[in-house]
Amino acid sequence: MKYKEDGKTETFELDFEENADEILTKNQFIGFHEAGPNVTKGLEEWTKEYNKISNQQTGGDVSSSLNMAMDKLPIMQDKKKKIDMHVKLATQLLTEIKSRQIDKL
Secondary structure, eight states, X not given: OEEEETTEEEEOOOOOOTTTOHHXXXXXXXXXXXXXXXXXXXXXHHHHXXXXXXXXXTSSOHHHHHHHHHHHHHHXXXXXXXXXXXXXXXXXXXXXXXXXXXXXX
């Protein structure tokens, strides 16, 4: 997908895997006005989980906490990648909606 930001064209790839993308599965058949807040909610949930893992590093058995964090790291990275992809797409859609004044119809 291509879009312009500050006069520059940026190309990015969207990698939607059927049934592997929780955000897409949950929002694919609802309106943009409902899906946008759901993407934000997904980001907030990811942040809470990330903070929970980070806070576990400060107390208790450090090696156990570190092992758990290392196990969750690939999962957290994958979730963050998908959330970022949806945020980027939603931002571009919103920009197009506003530029075409579709929101005023």
